[in-house]
Amino acid sequence: MADKEDKVHAGTMAALLKEKPKRGRPRRAVARQNVYVALSREQKEIMKRLAAQLPQGLVRADIPDLAITTLAVRMEALRRAVADRSREIPEGITDLDSLYLLWDLPLPLPGEARWTSLRVSPQEAIELGRVQGTLHVIFGTTRSETFSLALALLQQLLEDYPPKEEKMTLNEMRQKITGIYL
Numbered sequence: 001m002a003d004k005e006d007k008v009h010a011g012t013m014a015a016l017l018k019e020k021p022k023r024g025r026p027r028r029a030v031a032r033q034n035v036y037v038a039l040s041r042e043q044k045e046i047m048k049r050l051a052a053q054l055p056q057g058l059v060r061a062d063i064p065d066l067a068i069t070t071l072a073v074r075m076e077a078l079r080r081a082v083a084d085r086s087r088e089i090p091e092g093i094t095d096l097d098s099l100y101l102l103w104d105l106p107l108p109l110p111g112e113a114r115w116t117s118l119r120v121s122p123q124e125a126i127e128l129g130r131v132q133g134t135l136h137v138i139f140g141t142t143r144s145e146t147f148s149l150a151l152a153l154l155q156q157l158l159e160d161y162p163p164k165e166e167k168m169t170l171n172e173m174r175q176k177i178t179g180i181y182l
Contacts, residue, residue: 038113038144055168064118071150072127073181105152
């Protein structure tokens with residue numbers, strides 16, 4: 001009797017469904033979090049174009065992570081450049097537009113933006129919050145404006161340093177971004 005209780009009986013249907021692939025979004029090693037931002041139609045098109053430029057192994061869903069990584073690394077480089085003056089950004093940067101000009105980015109065009117959710121890794125959600133908090137205190141920027149800056153920086157990165165590798169993981173691309181700017 002004890003032998004019967006120790007065995008776990010799986011139903012026939014459960015056994016059949018065990019091998020069946022799951023529906024919906026593919027699973028990732030680290031669960032992603034939703035971040036809500038307002039993006040224009042042009043920015044969504046930019047994300048599609050950037051996804052086509054990425055090496056094999058990286059997909060459109062990785063664009064927000066890479067954009068946030070690029071922004072965080074560029075902000076860290078800026079912070080290091082003025083570290084001896086106990087500042088976060090140089091003295092001449094007075095608004096978000098001047099930050100765009102500092103990094104030779106085209107100024108964002110005003111357009112109708114719609115709210116959308118982005119799926120980002122937990123570390124990138126933290127980085128976005130950290131950078132957005134800094135920019136909000138200094139310039140009063142929103143999370144959407146911060147992500148737009150991140151997207152413009154990623155676009156510039158992929159134009160200036162197109163990936164030469166045919167296959168690359170997300171972590172390898174993050175390391176490459178860090179190696180370029182820091």
